[in-house]
Amino acid sequence: MSQKFAVMIAYDDDPNVKRYSPDFQTQDEFAKGWQSALKKAHHTSGQKSVITCGCRGKGEKRLYVRALPNGDAFILVKAANTGIEHDPSCVFFSLDARHTGLKGYASGVVRITTEGDMAVRLGIGMTEKDPPEKSEVPPLPHVQRPEGGQASMTLLGLLSLLWTESGLNVWYPKMAGKRNDSLVRYRLLETAKQIRTGRACIGDHLFIGVPDPKQPVAQSQIQRLSSQAMSDKRLMLLSVLPRYDAEKHEKPLKFLPLRNFGGLPLIFFNSEGHWDSVKKRFSSEYAAWKSGAKIVVFALTSPAAVTGRGPSVRAHQIVLMHVSENWIPLDSSYEAVVAEKLDAEHRQYVKPMRYDASISEVFPDFYLLDTKRDKPFPMEVFGMATPAYLARKQLKKDYYNREYGPYGWWHWDATTASETMVLPHFPESRKPLSTGTPA
Template identity: 30%
Template sequence: MSKGKTYSVQITGLSQGGVFQPHEQLDYDSEWRTRLGDAYANNVEARVICLCRGQNEDLTLRRLVVRYLKDSDRFSLSAWRYSGGQHWQDCRFYSVWADEASAKAYSSSVVTVNGDGTFSITLPVGLSRQNGTSGTPSDVNPASHLRTGKQKPSMSLLGLGHFIWQQSEINTWKPHYVKNRPRSAMWLASRIDSMAQNIRISRLTLSDVLLVSASSDGAQKQKNQMRVRYATENKKRMVAIALLKADATDGYAALQQGHLTLSSPIGFPKLNVSPNVFRACERSFQSELNAWKAGHKVVAVLETEPPTLRFQKIKGRNIPITEAEVIGIALIRVTPRFIPVDSGYEEIIETRLCEQERCFVKPLRFDAEEDTFPDFVLTDVGGKEFVPMEVFGMNTECYAARREVKTEFYNREYGADGWWSWDATLKDAEDSIPPFPEKAS
């Protein structure tokens, strides 16, 4: 935390608080020390907020934790876990990663923060052809990484999707989101497109070659068309992020026949899928494909070879057809609010949390192999940074062993009463979901 710029800090919820400028945040400043001590002693009522992005009525944003360091007899501040991305990139509390496990998944060069606040990301297959050559390495699957136990030298398409979701805070939920702007497919497209302007891959800004869902009369349609022309003329690979077609019966049949259909693909090229890519998708994302066929929302993150233009004679006329070969597909199951979930049980809990107007984050795995990721974390429990939430949804011998490891970990890290769980394998489990930890007043 020593790196980065120090911004003003606001303390609220106490009889005496106020705003402290950077030059006032000194260990030997008696006023600063007293107020931090008050906040530490009254951590349920107190709110300590970083003002790197200015003041905001939402006092859950950019909250800071006050800690007392007994050995040096001083107080220190740190960002609440899962909130580092809310700060400006030059702020001392900023973090690319929400947790250590995600950061450890990659070598240090896979994601870097540039001086202008943008990100540079390394994918297994870059967006530019080298010397005009084609060819995706036969041993590289852009969608997902094998579990090797080593730091990955690149980020998979699934990791890229998780990175965009986290940086855009799509995996975060607060009750006022419903009132401010309901989440729709077009909202998602706008959010992703905006974030893509801050990501560079193969020296390209991702938004230059990104395709997202569009309406037939909106600005995004023109953006998609312009990007396809650019990629075609300059031999650039493309990335598309959109919901799979709602009609899974037709959509899955088309996928088996070599064509990928997405939701509102206005301005997209025709997306062709080889048998090898389809089989790789089935191996890595069978659960998501099953959820799609069962009627749930699933987002596809895919990479294509540079689009090509050909002409096909239809009813005596030469019709131009732009198409692109898909080289990798990653799938993310999401709720109606586009919160990623790994199972139907998780979706039940996500729905209950939203119905009860709770604030929470869905931690994302990226390409990490750590098994102790909580399924959700509540961020509105008084006096606590967060409360981990775990959904136990399987009843196999292997899973039972994993469950025991997780239980021991949570009890050790947070105490037996410091985390929440639901055993979804019990009879009539949905009728006996434990109450959520009490919400702060």
């Protein structure tokens, strides 16, 4: 997952730059010393400092210190709009909001608080006292961005935010074999602790399933979500769908099927037609599931009701998201083909998340991060041949040619692909892989 790199702190009154290693930042034995260094660099200390990240990215990579709400602990955060300056493997890496669906929200829907947390304005309530949801799935995106931007974030947008802030939309070769279920779960739960909506912390509402219901972590989670403290709180439950089985899953379902169900309550649908609404709203994801793909499921539910058979909830809203075997979000089966080839060629790339952006917004399907250019290299897959799509295809081509030049972006017209799915060559990477053959 995301790595920490050395941090340099320079003070106006000291010619010697202080360097703090990743171990010093993370190991318990150095915790007191690290917090002391951050406190000294905080603006309230009266000393002027310049803090920079030591990752391999390009640019100033400026950081600054934020005090946590209790006032006794401090954290480092990146300066605004500098995430792209960091190396893709760095914990501070991110795409500029202008290159993701975040730009579609109105001012204040997503913001960083003075305490360093991320505050979001959700269009869904977090307690059972809140008004019921208007639909059992998030609404379809607007055709055009509303004037002034979208006024709130949906459950689908929140899933995109969790994925982005956890670094799960970024891939680099050193992560091969490491991004497993438990690591994904850990990163999402840690990220959720830093996101608030109103007075609620998302980390207090998010519960993620594990494979074995007998694991201590599963039993502990069941106890927590069933506790009196959670009796009036809506839950956010996340897992993946099990392997598709037509005999099991094409008949009427009463509850949501899950692969990693350990530590989660039984999730009943809100109505007889709820699952049909999910299949219709997320038709691409449902088709991918039937074809054997990995599908993340994210549900907003009622508080848990505990009976002799265990805890159960009723789903208010359900979201599906297609991901690769490396947990990179995908919008189509053609994107899956591209991601698989990128992985096979050991490339670094990022998936820009659409959040709740309108249909008219243009974002690449991927950005390559390891080309010889200083900036991310956009990649687009054209996957349909309907008249409406062809018109939009031309608008996209015009946009990319205008923004990046005719040779500054990669594309694949999948509608003309043969059964062998031969893709155009990717742009050359900065560091060509060694073939193992002596020069």
